[in-house]
Amino acid sequence: MKLTVVIPALNEQQDLPRTLDSLKFADEILVIDSGSTDQTVSLAKKAGAKVIHHAFENFADTRNFADSQAKNDFILSIEADVVVPKQLAQEIASLPDTPAVYRIGRINIIFNKPILHTDWGPKDDNHIRLYHRSLGSWGGQVHEQFVTNSHPHQLRHHLLHYNYNHVSEFIDKINTYSDLEVKKRLARHQSFSYLNLFLEPTKDFIKRYFYKLGFLDGLHGFFLSLLQAIYYLTVNIKLKSAST
Secondary structure, three states, X not given: OOEEEEEEEOOOOOOHHHHHHOOOXXXXXXXXXXXXXXXXXXXXXXXXXXXXXXXXXXXXXXHHHHHHHOOOOEXXXXXXXXXXXXXXXXXXXXXXXXXXXXXEEEEEEEOOEEOOOOOOOOOOOEEEEEEEHHHEEEEOOOOOEEEEOOOOEEOOOOEEEEEEOOHHHHHHHHHHXXXXXXXXXXXXXXXXXXXXXXXHHHHHHHHHHHHOOHHHHHHHHHHHHHHHHHHHHHHHHHHHHHHO
């Protein structure tokens, strides 16, 4: 298949070169830049990628815009901190040209360790990332997903997602994503609840650490389960603040 790889980017000079180096099998690479002030643009161009500037509205909008700019119908949509291993690249290259959509699992590397459980493993982080653009479009403002009526096929090999190098990065994302989640809840006229303040963090910790086998990831699994619980605690506290 003729393939375009799409990468939304904002100040990704640290991770982008590693990602671009893994994409030599692609026919086209599009970097959708939303205003980088570092070396992201120059590094992308140096690697042979086409850079298109597009103001960020939300993640789904960015990906839909990127898909419209691709010269090929088959799209691999990834992030600037994702690497395509050689085995996965070979699997993709062997796929037929028939329009279809494909799920690809990701191995998240968090705090320098591959996480295989804790709801971060490739069985859970397994979404449509390779698709023929005629078969759907992106929806969702925070956790965007490719919406299609086609049945997705499953690829055997996984992407590598260099997700968080330091705890401070995770905490920054908690702040960013909790703001977006609060806006979404307010738009649904969802009000603060003391019950949710307690239940949401507790349920998420139990789900990740026990049901999703986070304890098998060792201390990393415990820390990640706790940090995700803090995310839901933060959402509810911000919702209370916004409601007063």
